[in-house]
Amino acid sequence: MTEQTFGEAVKEARKRKGMTQAELAELVGVTQGGLGHIETGRNGVERDPTIVMRMEAALGMPPGTLLRYLPENHPIRQVAEIEIPILGHVGAGPACADAADPEERLGVGEAFAGCVAYRVRGDSMLSEHIQSGDYIIVRADPSPQPGEIVVAWVEELEGCVCKKLTRSNRLVSDNNWSHKLTDSDRIYGAMVAVVRITSKLYRHA
Structure with missing residues (x-):
């Protein structure tokens, strides 16, 4: 073949x-x-x-x-591989508020320099090929475009979520969950890549 x-x-x-x-x-x-x-x-x-x-x-x-x-x-x-920090879990389902071990890093290509990573919990974003256990690479972007997948802190849930941003400034997911962003919420950034769980996880000595 x-x-x-x-x-x-x-x-x-x-x-x-x-x-x-x-x-x-x-x-x-x-x-x-x-x-x-x-x-x-x-x-x-x-x-x-x-x-x-x-x-x-x-x-x-x-x-x-x-x-x-x-x-x-x-x-x-x-191209040399670099490491970016894993900041914690993010909910593609229930919101998450737990931080990762500050020593944990994910190995990525240098095009992702300056980005951070989150580990996904939940399966409400399967239509976007994001599943529980994945790592998502996120660029800092307080003003992402509608249609992008974002990581946001939702105050009323007291945790972070991974959801799609709509033109009406709402966060939505596959399970018909929807939330209108408020002044108390905060968008941390937009997703630029998904890393399957089989990818290497690096930890500094």
Whole structure:
């Protein structure tokens, strides 16, 4: 059986996600034609490693998933792994208020420098491919866009949740839960990637 190419892997993941070339290209920051050339193998990916990592984030893939489809000597595969802090649990279901061990870290690509991670509890975000036990990588962003998955402190629940933000400034999830954000609530950031539980968890000595 012929080994899958990088372009084929991108195309397959995009279709599984139900995205058009135009939608993925916009999220990644390339032209639709450029993405089409990558998928067909007419052009390789550019030498900026963040392009591959932005693809992984847009497609909800753990960091490094697409890198394995590139040749071993490809410049993008030489990117050093870094560690980001895990701040605690976040509820995709009931809210969570417990913090993580301050020594815990998650290994990610350097495109996620400056981000933080949370461990998910609950299964109310399965439509977004987020399941209990996953780690979500979050960028600090107090003003995310509607449609993004955010981590927010909900005062009336006295805990953090992982939910989708709507245009009407509500947090929603698969189980028909809905909450209108108030002045007492706080959005910590928007999700940029999901890391499956099989990914490595790093702890400093």
